[in-house]
Amino acid sequence: MTAPPGIERILFTEEQVNQRIKEVAAEISARYRGRDLKLIAVLKGAVFFLTALARAIEIPVKIDFLAISSFGGSGPGMVRIAKDLDHPIQDEDILLVEDIVDTGFTTRYLLQTLAGREPRSLGICTLLDRTVRRIVPVPVDYRCFEIPDRFVVGCGLDFQQRYRNLGYIAVMDPEKS
């Protein structure tokens, strides 16, 4: 695929991404071996990472998906579940799979929502962690990459719903797109 306009540089190549996902998947496989692991991803961005991660994990896993309402900027909107899980998570080991954790706002809300459903354990695995942006502290158990304070696309991350399907992670200047 031709590099889209506005791409400044490739931060992590497809090979680097795949290699790192394998490493993290190995850690997860070791920790959850013999347990009942379910991966939960938030639509849409985390779908690409969840798929790659699940294929690299060496133990049986279940998957499920959530979607939340999007922020509109004005008016009395509040975050809420737009698409709920298909199945209960009681007594299961839950790993929330995120494409990126930055401010922590969304992750905090999702963790609160999941924690009330009696999982045996609750962890976070993220492809990208932009800790410099963190406002709300959230405990990240597994991260593939910590990234600088730049706008990135690829591997599920979009700009105006595009570029999620890039196999690499690139820094983008939205003004030049």
Add this chain to the structure above:
Amino acid sequence: MAILTISGAPASRFEDVAHGCSRLLGFELITESRISKWMAEEFGETPVPDRAWRPAAVSILARLATEHHLVICLGGAESLFPASPFTLRAGIVAPEAHRIGNVMLDQRLERPEAKTALARMDREAKHQRKIRSGRTQPLPDSFDLMLNSGHLDATQMTEVIQAAAAARRLHEQGLLAASVEAQMQFETRLKLARHGIIPAGQARLMRAAFSHPSEQVFANLLDFYRIPWEYEPRSFPLQWDKDGRVIEAFTPDFYLPEFDLYVELTTMKQALVTRKNRKIKLLRAVYPHINIQVFYQKDYQDLVFKHGLKEAVR
């Protein structure tokens, strides 16, 4: 005045409901952290004795109620004001499983440890309630409305309370009349005098008036995620002259009490960022215990792009 009290058991997330109600109703949110701050302003840094806490709180709240309708989000809040046409007292209950889940999340514990921690929190809450209301458990008739978060999420509970407030016509209540406040102050100050406490009468509630559209957008974002915030609640003196007068101070834009964190937005020109960075560096040096997170212009643009709000901050 219209007063909505929202209280509940530890880890029931009644605070989220209170925050949502404050936003939907346009009432001012009174939290533990704000009450503590006002108590310090009124009575100095010496803690108010336990037995004087209730009249001290009522004295402050009565004054605020002359200018604002209030959502009071405190443990035992339902006992502060008696049942009346201008009050609505909501209680939030949550199944123990939900509360344990919240503790697991907040304290990063496995379920058995979270259960133990919750038991400890319940004991502490009972002790606090005993201090504030004289009872370890509220009486059943202490509430006008009870909601179960096992079957309603925070948004739904907020909407139910909003409907109840509309049915009670809370919005139509006037602010507390000065004469009524004077009577309440007389009564509470008599009680406080028994403990040797004389309020200074300084507590004031400043309504947020954002100085930049980006601050409004950021406040909306915090509201969207039900994260309680305060706008410019505190100024930090940074430099003093030889006579001890403050010659430079810094006022962060937001305070997030849940995380004890200040947030400063900088959407101005890069040339001015350097000056602000210097102030923040000084703030961290003078007040090393203060947590502050800075959102620079480029950070903010990314956040805004991500949420499709490009035009909203221009």
